[in-house]
Amino acid sequence: MIGGDKNWTGKEVVIPAVLPCRQCWICKTGRGNRCLAQKMPGNSLGVYGGFSSHIVVPAVDVCPVPDRKGVPLEKLAVVADAVTTPYQAAMRANLRPGDNVAVIGATGGVGLYMTQVAKALGAATVVAVDIDAEKLKRSLEFGADAAIDAKGKSSKDVGAEYKELLKIRGLPNYGWKVFEVSGSKAGQETALAMLGFVGKLVIVGFNMDKVEYSVSRLMAFDAEIIGTWGCLPEYYPVVLGMVLNKAVKIEPFVELRPMSSIKDTFNEVRKAGSPKKRVVLTPDF
Ligand SMILES: [Zn+2]
Known part of the structure; x- marks a missing residue:
């Protein structure tokens, strides 16, 4: 280091994916994860x-790794974004122990952490929704209590299956916190179909499609739809702790x-889509 x-x-650190300016009104009101002057390391919006082997970032933002308990430092790279984004989403939704949670796109690169983070924060029930039966089965070992396979089904059908599940398990049909992580139109439609009385829908995934929804239902349900972006650097030590x-x-x-x-890795991802595991590239030396 120069x-x-x-x-x-010589210290080991995780560099957050979003670095707020810490000066503006947004930062000062605690919403720095969506600071308009934020920097994103490794992204054209920032640094x-x-x-590369070295990068310059503000010391104030880095998250120290005190004792990584045998976990390779490189693997902790996924804390930046993949694990912290779900944590921030949970904070936006004011997720509390005992809450009931549904995750749409629960088996993807962010969704599988959304499921685990919700459970780690004390969610009573986590329902995983996705379109990959095999991965859904695995999600039951990683935070999910129930799974709904949405493959080939309409959002209305998935919504009906979800309501049926609540009935069978004796769970309330109100107050659910629904996290849409798939970033697909079908996923968003399904999430809207699942949003109910005094519920919260948190939009974590992104796409450019438009979906139709009667916003008056929000009034009738006394419900909320919330967006979430990135994660405050201040939350990183907590999330790192959950991982360690x-x-x-x-x-x-x-x-x-x-x-x-x-x-080769980029070509593989371009051709086949998301790899089974998130790839972390490490310097060869
Ligand atoms: Zn700012």
């Missing part, structure tokens, strides 16, 4: 160098590859 804050020399105490498991879902495989 220059900078000497206190950090270039996400694939295994309340949120990352190791089965992360694969390390050498940086020299970057071209």
Whole structure:
């Protein structure tokens, strides 16, 4: 390390995906994760160098890794974004122990952490919804209490199946916190079909499609639809703690590859879509 804050020399850290300016009104009112002057390391919106061996970032934002308990540091890279985004979404939804939660897109690269984070925060029930039967089955070992396979079904059908599930399990049909993580139109339609009385729908995934919804239902349901973006650096130590105490498991879902495989890895992802495990590229030296 050349220059900078000497206190950090030789220390292991996780660099948050979103670095707020800490000066503006948004930051000062506690919403810095959506600061308009924020920097995103490794992204054209901020600091270039996400694939380089060194990158310059503000010391105030980095999250120290005191004792990683045998987990390779490289694997903790997924804390930035994949695990912290669900945590921020949970905070936006004011998730409390005992809450009932549904996750749409529950088996994807962010969804599988949304499920685990919700459970780690004390959710009473987590219902996983997705379109991959095999991965849904696995989600039951990682935070989900019930799974709904939405493959080939309309949002209305999935909504009906969900209501049936609540009846069978004797669960309330109100107050659910629904997290839409798939970022697909079908997922959003399903999430809206599942939003009920005094419920909250949190939009975590993104797409450019438009969906139709009678917003008057929000009035009738006294319900909310909320968006969420990134995660405050202040939450990183808490999320890292959840990962290191295994309340949120990352190791089965992360694969390390050498940086020299970057071209093949990108081609593979372009051709086949999301890989089974999230790939972390590490410097070859
Ligand atoms: Zn700001």
